[in-house]
Amino acid sequence: MTKIEGTKIAEELQEKIGAEIRQIEAQKKQLPGLTVIIVGENPASRTYVKKKHQTALKLGIRSQVEEFDNQVSRTEIVEKIDALNRNKHVHAILIQLPLPAHFDTWEILEHLNPAKDVDCFLPVNLGKILLNRTDIFPCTPAGVMFMLDYHKIDLNGLNAVMAGRSFIVGKPLAGMLTNKNATVTLCHSKTENLEKLTREADLVVAAIGKPGVIRPEMVKKGAILIDVGQNFLTNRKEVMEFCNPSQQMKFEKKGYGITGDIHIEAFKKASYYTPVPGGVGPMTVAMLMSNTLTLFKQQIGAGI
Amino acid sequence: MTKIEGTKIAEELQEKIGAEIRQIEAQKKQLPGLTVIIVGENPASRTYVKKKHQTALKLGIRSQVEEFDNQVSRTEIVEKIDALNRNKHVHAILIQLPLPAHFDTWEILEHLNPAKDVDCFLPVNLGKILLNRTDIFPCTPAGVMFMLDYHKIDLNGLNAVMAGRSFIVGKPLAGMLTNKNATVTLCHSKTENLEKLTREADLVVAAIGKPGVIRPEMVKKGAILIDVGQNFLTNRKEVMEFCNPSQQMKFEKKGYGITGDIHIEAFKKASYYTPVPGGVGPMTVAMLMSNTLTLFKQQIGAGI
Numbered sequence: 289m290t291k292i293e294g295t296k297i298a299e300e301l302q303e304k305i306g307a308e309i310r311q312i313e314a315q316k317k318q319l320p321g322l323t324v325i326i327v328g329e330n331p332a333s334r335t336y337v338k339k340k341h342q343t344a345l346k347l348g349i350r351s352q353v354e355e356f357d358n359q360v361s362r363t364e365i366v367e368k369i370d371a372l373n374r375n376k377h378v379h380a381i382l383i384q385l386p387l388p389a390h391f392d393t394w395e396i397l398e399h400l401n402p403a404k405d406v407d408c409f410l411p412v413n414l415g416k417i418l419l420n421r422t423d424i425f426p427c428t429p430a431g432v433m434f435m436l437d438y439h440k441i442d443l444n445g446l447n448a449v450m451a452g453r454s455f456i457v458g459k460p461l462a463g464m465l466t467n468k469n470a471t472v473t474l475c476h477s478k479t480e481n482l483e484k485l486t487r488e489a490d491l492v493v494a495a496i497g498k499p500g501v502i503r504p505e506m507v508k509k510g511a512i513l514i515d516v517g518q519n520f521l522t523n524r525k526e527v528m529e530f531c532n533p534s535q536q537m538k539f540e541k542k543g544y545g546i547t548g549d550i551h552i553e554a555f556k557k558a559s560y561y562t563p564v565p566g567g568v569g570p571m572t573v574a575m576l577m578s579n580t581l582t583l584f585k586q587q588i589g590a591g592i
Numbered sequence: 593m594t595k596i597e598g599t600k601i602a603e604e605l606q607e608k609i610g611a612e613i614r615q616i617e618a619q620k621k622q623l624p625g626l627t628v629i630i631v632g633e634n635p636a637s638r639t640y641v642k643k644k645h646q647t648a649l650k651l652g653i654r655s656q657v658e659e660f661d662n663q664v665s666r667t668e669i670v671e672k673i674d675a676l677n678r679n680k681h682v683h684a685i686l687i688q689l690p691l692p693a694h695f696d697t698w699e700i701l702e703h704l705n706p707a708k709d710v711d712c713f714l715p716v717n718l719g720k721i722l723l724n725r726t727d728i729f730p731c732t733p734a735g736v737m738f739m740l741d742y743h744k745i746d747l748n749g750l751n752a753v754m755a756g757r758s759f760i761v762g763k764p765l766a767g768m769l770t771n772k773n774a775t776v777t778l779c780h781s782k783t784e785n786l787e788k789l790t791r792e793a794d795l796v797v798a799a800i801g802k803p804g805v806i807r808p809e810m811v812k813k814g815a816i817l818i819d820v821g822q823n824f825l826t827n828r829k830e831v832m833e834f835c836n837p838s839q840q841m842k843f844e845k846k847g848y849g850i851t852g853d854i855h856i857e858a859f860k861k862a863s864y865y866t867p868v869p870g871g872v873g874p875m876t877v878a879m880l881m882s883n884t885l886t887l888f889k890q891q892i893g894a895g896i
Contacts, residue, residue: 394725414722415715418763421698445784453770459722462778466757469782471789474766478773480749485775 290560292435292514294567298574301434305577306347312585313348320584321350321378322406322576325368328358328388332520337384343573349580350377358388365391366399373401379587380406380580385456403587406579409455417460420467423586424579429461431571432493432514433468439560441512443468449486451475451502451549452495457516461493482506494549499530502550504557513561516568517549532563594864596739596818598871602878605738609881610651616889617652624888625654625682626710626880629672632662632692636824641688647877653884654681662692669695670703677705683891684710684884689760707891710883713759721764724771727890728883733765735875736797736818737772743864745816747772753790755779755806755853756799761820765797786810798853803834806854808861817865820872821853836867 313319322344326337337353344351354368372378381404387393402412408426416422425433436443448465452458453476462474470491475482486492486506494502495516507513521527522544527536531545532552539545548564555561562568617623626648630641641657648655658672676682685708691697706716712730720726729737740747752769756762757780766778774795779786790796790810798806799820811817825831826848831840835849836856843849852868859865866872 394723410716411719411723411725412714412716413719415717415719418718418722419698419715419759421715445782447785455723459767459770463763466763466778466780469780471777471779471783471785473775473777474770475775476770476773478749479775481751481775 289556289558290439291555292439292560292562292567294431294435294562295570297435297438298431298570301574302343302347302577305574305581308581309348312588316588318584318588319348319350320380320580321352321375322380322382322580323352323354323372323378324382324384325354325356325365325372326384327356327360327365327391330386333384333386340382340573340576343577344580347577349577352378362391362396365396369396369399373399373404376587378404379584380404382406382576385409404583406576406583407456408460408579414455414460417463417467424582425464425575426456426460427575427579428457428495428516428568428572429464430575430579431568432461432516433464434575435514435562435567435571436512441560443470443491446470446490446512447488448472448491448493449475449482449489450493450495451479451482451486452493452497452516454495457495461495465491465493492550496549498549499526499547500549500551502554504551504554507550507554507557509557510559511557513550513555513558514568515548515550515562515564517547518564518569519547519549521545521547535565593860593862594743595859596743596864596866596871598735598739598866599874601739601742602735602874605875605878606647606651606881609878609885612885613652616892620892622888622892623652623654624684624884625656625679626684626686626884627656627658627676627682628686628688629658629660629669629676630688631660631664631669631695634690637688637690644686644877644880647881648884651881653881656682666695666700669700673700673703677703677708680891682708683888684708686710686880689713708887710880710887711760712764712883718759718764721767721771728886729768729879730760730764731876731879731883732761732799732820732872733768734879734883735872736765736820737768738879739818739866739871739875740816745864747774747795750774750794750816751792752776752795752797753779753786753793754797754799755783755786755790756797756801756820758799761799762797765799769795769797796854800853802853803830803851804853804855806858808855808858811854811858811861813861814863815861817854817859817862818872819852819854819866819868821851822868822873823851823853825849825851839869 448470450462491512493514499519527539527545530547535545752774754766795816797818803823831843831849834851839849
């Protein structure tokens with residue numbers, strides 16, 4: 289049972305990204321620019337954005353955060369996007385989701401220049417994944433693939449269950465695993481035999497958003513378990529049931545514990561697994577940095 | 593065991609499309625325009641294009657075929673696409689695939705105006721399928737969904753095996769079935785347990801391109817079997833093994849027989865099945881007409 293150390297892998301990757309940025313800066317006197325747009329007061333979003341911003345700054349990326357309150361008009365957001373599209377110092381734009389519910393998210397997202405779509409959310413960028421014709425992938429799926437590749441896990445012919453069909457994780461990741469010759473079953477809330485499917489899978493990716501959904505008896509011995517879930521639990525009983533000992537201790541101080549969608553006891557049956565926290569989460573941030581660098585290189589013509 | 597009569601369903605649909613075209617013509621004095629570009633001498637492609645052209649003309653579509661020989665330059669094709677993109681009488685453009693091998697197919701396809709991409713092959717249009725935000729789907733997958741809907745087959749919670757991962761059929765159709773709440777396993781040449789997967793599936797869609805791959809013992813009693821394959825057999829032994837009696841008789845006259853990817857004996861176990869010929873094939877043509885009408889209405893602002 290090998291724990292896939294997302295935090296460590298992310299740090300290694302970020303060091304390489306930082307070094308490459310310094311090298312390009314020395315040669316071309318240019319730095320990658322990333323701007324994150326955040327609207328409203330969602331505390332989880334604020335935390336994620338802060339983390340992304342700090343990491344970017346640390347790597348030498350010109351990172352900016354554009355904050356809007358809930359009352360901002362759709363027009364103001366779109367004008368900001370248009371200005372960032374035109375700004376040649378900004379190579380990567382991220383619109384932190386979810387937007388407050390009164391916005392038409394897609395109408396707004398589609399103003400993004402696809403060449404600066406660092407989260408790879410636009411239809412044209414998702415479509416290129418299906419066609420296997422792209423260098424850029426949504427950050428969370430990209431982080432999952434990076435970790436599998438880091439451990440030289442050969443996906444050829446593996447049976448994979450992708451639990452969760454969001455356009456941010458499940459659908460693109462299913463396509464990416466298929467492109468690597470895995471046989472992927474895409475499961476979701478209407479799937480009637482999830483337990484049977486996961487029990488027969490060589491690889492289970494959980495992106496559901498509920499603690500402990502993938503229970504120990506639902507996984508095969510030796511399976512690879514990738515946990516995309518990030519659940520904040522504030523109820524002591526739930527924390528004791530679902531969180532690892534370190535998070536249980538943190539709960540006493542902080543009043544919450546973090547856990548994923550895969551029950552921690554299931555990890556004991558795995559050949560490889562990603563912990564929560566410290567697995568997919570940090571990799572998502574690292575892949576945002578990687579995507580920013582990729583878009584920067586595409587735009588300045590430095591090759592990739 | 594219900595045979596899904598693709599030919600009849602396609603004719604019914606085409607009658608409706610023809611009637612709607614006449615109605616819009618009466619009101620708006622405009623007709624939908626479809627242009628097919630075909631390059632080279634692939635005989636199957638020539639046959640398909642002829643069929644599409646004839647059907648379009650019959651429905652009142654202004655159909656044109658632009659033929660190029662193998663020696664045409666990439667620039668000439670791209671200039672033709674640009675001219676068609678600008679031509680306001682042309683609402684739908686189809687580039688018949690495959691292009692001869694010396695062309696970079698995607699470099700050429702990407703010159704198409706996405707609003708006129710009647711085959712729904714461009715990344716932006718494929719991506720919109722994943723996002724469930726489109727009115728247009730690739731013709732073959734659209735035809736499959738139309739037939740299932742015609743027979744009021746509820747896909748909610750069904751286990752589906754999609755065999756074949758092309759961007760023309762397998763990948764978009766897997767996404768479309770997922771959007772209708774089926775649990776889809778996307779299988780391909782590297783899948784190691786196809787037989788087990790199909791045997792447990794409520795719905796099997798075969799888009800492989802080899803006769804009889806899905807054998808009777810590979811399907812569950814009562815399964816829905818959709819056969820996208822269209823194989824031309826010229827060897828008598830193969831024709832007798834794989835083709836239905838009517839095609840066996842035609843073989844004596846024509847020297848070839850047509851069959852799909854699902855063994856004809858497997859159909860006896862099915863609740864519903866599509867024959868080959870006369871199943872998915874005619875529906876693909878009908879959906880091309882339907883897509884032409886949809887793009888026409890989008891472009892003239894007639895609502896959809």
